[in-house]
Amino acid sequence: MTEKCSIATCARASYALCHGCQLNFCREHTIEHTTLTQLQINPLIVEVNKMNDEIHELNPKNLYDVFYQKLDKWRIKSHQMIDMYFEKKIKELDLYLNEQVKKLKNTFNETYAKIESFIQEKEITHEQINLLTFEIQGLRKDINTIKNNDFQIQTKPLTLEKNLINFDQTFHVSNLPPIYRIIDRNDRSFTPLATDNKFLLLHHEGNLLLVDEELTTPKQVPWKHGPIYDMCYSLALKRFKSILLL
Ligand SMILES: [Zn+2]
Ligand SMILES: [Zn+2]
Numbered sequence: 001m002t003e004k005c006s007i008a009t010c011a012r013a014s015y016a017l018c019h020g021c022q023l024n025f026c027r028e029h030t031i032e033h034t035t036l037t038q039l040q041i042n043p044l045i046v047e048v049n050k051m052n053d054e055i056h057e058l059n060p061k062n063l064y065d066v067f068y069q070k071l072d073k074w075r076i077k078s079h080q081m082i083d084m085y086f087e088k089k090i091k092e093l094d095l096y097l098n099e100q101v102k103k104l105k106n107t108f109n110e111t112y113a114k115i116e117s118f119i120q121e122k123e124i125t126h127e128q129i130n131l132l133t134f135e136i137q138g139l140r141k142d143i144n145t146i147k148n149n150d151f152q153i154q155t156k157p158l159t160l161e162k163n164l165i166n167f168d169q170t171f172h173v174s175n176l177p178p179i180y181r182i183i184d185r186n187d188r189s190f191t192p193l194a195t196d197n198k199f200l201l202l203h204h205e206g207n208l209l210l211v212d213e214e215l216t217t218p219k220q221v222p223w224k225h226g227p228i229y230d231m232c233y234s235l236a237l238k239r240f241k242s243i244l245l246l
Pocket of ligand 1: 018019020021022023
């Protein structure tokens with residue numbers, strides 16, 4: 001039996017089979033089908049021409065500027081972290097030095113009081129002289145240390161990891177940054193996590209927590225709806241979603 005043209009409204013017999021779509025066409029519709037197929041290349045030509053223009057306009061300099069700004073932000077933030085660390089240590093040093101001077105003054109006052117009492121009593125043993133000499137030698141050593149700024153300060157050079165900045169788009173486990181901070185969650189917490197690139201949503205000790213980069217929790221709500229199967233952030237709704245199995 002001869003095949004029919006596959007166009008529903010056409011009763012003519014098949015003239016040719018299109019091997020691309022496995023459909024039979026009469027002579028007239030074979031020509032039409034071939035023309036229509038050829039026409040499908042037109043939008044592709046338009047797209048390729050558009051891409052051609054875009055490719056020629058692509059300038060690494062423009063990309064560089066965007067990435068430079070990102071890297072510069074990173075640099076400024078890193079410097080701020082060092083400055084904050086420095087300020088913290090300077091405050092600690094100030095407290096430490098004040099404490100050392102205070103201790104020294106107290107020890108000196110005690111020794112001075114002893115000497116005054118020995119002078120008043122006009123009586124002192126060899127043993128007491130030896131002890132006082134030992135104490136005064138210690139005081140002299142401590143005074144010299146402070147006067148000459150002879151403190152030992154240990155500093156370690158700051159080491160920068162090779163992968164702190166990475167341009168490679170392919171994912172390598174070795175490119176993962178070192179552990180930033182640890183959230184200590186117990187076994188009863190449900191494991192799914194979701195993020196909107198600003199906050200992390202997680203379940204912890206019966207609550208849903210929104211956690212920021214510093215691991216502080218600007219928001220938390222009690223969770224009383226049973227196990228959480230999954231969580232996600234909806235860009236369209238700009239909301240977090242929890243998925244439950246009911
Ligand atoms: Zn075809
Ligand atoms: Zn036909």
